[in-house]
Amino acid sequence: MCADASASTDFATGCEPGRVVPSSNADGARAAPGSAPSGRQYLPLRGRSAFSRISQEGKRTRRGGVVVVTAPGDPGRPQVGFVAGRRVGSAVRRNRAKRRLRAAIERLPLTEGTAYLVVAGPETVNVEFGRLVAWLEAAIGLDNGKEEA
Numbered sequence: 669m670c671a672d673a674s675a676s677t678d679f680a681t682g683c684e685p686g687r688v689v690p691s692s693n694a695d696g697a698r699a700a701p702g703s704a705p706s707g708r709q710y711l712p713l714r715g716r717s718a719f720s721r722i723s724q725e726g727k728r729t730r731r732g733g734v735v736v737v738t739a740p741g742d743p744g745r746p747q748v749g750f751v752a753g754r755r756v757g758s759a760v761r762r763n764r765a766k767r768r769l770r771a772a773i774e775r776l777p778l779t780e781g782t783a784y785l786v787v788a789g790p791e792t793v794n795v796e797f798g799r800l801v802a803w804l805e806a807a808i809g810l811d812n813g814k815e816e817a
Contacts, residue, residue: 710778713749713785722749722785732803733791734769741783748773752788765792772801776810784808 713719726739741747750769752762765788773786792800 709774710746710748710784711744713747713783718747718783719749719751719785722783726783726785729807729809731806732799733789733795734800734803734807735787735789736804736807737785737787738808739783739785741781743781746778746780747783748778749783749785750788751785752792756788756790756793761793762788768792768797768800769804772797772804775801776805776808778808 713722722737722739722741726737728735728737730736750766752765752769754762756762756765769786769788769792773784778784786804795803
């Protein structure tokens with residue numbers, strides 16, 4: 669039946685396996701769920717309950733257009749979550765703010781066993797990148813006493 673069906677059509681019938689092509693997601697499929705993409709120094713913070721817990725229990729620090737909430741996290745690599753609310757702007761502006769914050773946080777040494785919640789303000793989208801890094805550095809407490817607003 670499969671030979672007759674495939675002879676009369678120009679497409680695969682599903683009777684025989686086709687040529688094996690490696691998946692582009694092969695590495696992702698082997699990675700453990702919740703693991704960080706390679707090269708990232710932190711684990712992404714996932715789930716509403718985790719964001720709520722850190723927001724309620726953590727210590728808030730505002731520098732410039734960024735608020736960082738720091739709380740004890742799971743042992744091991746730090747966990748980081750990013751928030752850009754509607755006051756930042758349209759979805760395009762919110763996504764840009766979060767991308768910029770991710771890039772900036774990669775430049776900083778984060779403390780193991782700590783969870784960070786990074787909240788973007790409207791200024792995050794347009795501020796010079798070096799200044800954004802300085803804001804995060806000061807908010808996390810890596811600035812050693814210097815403060816930039």
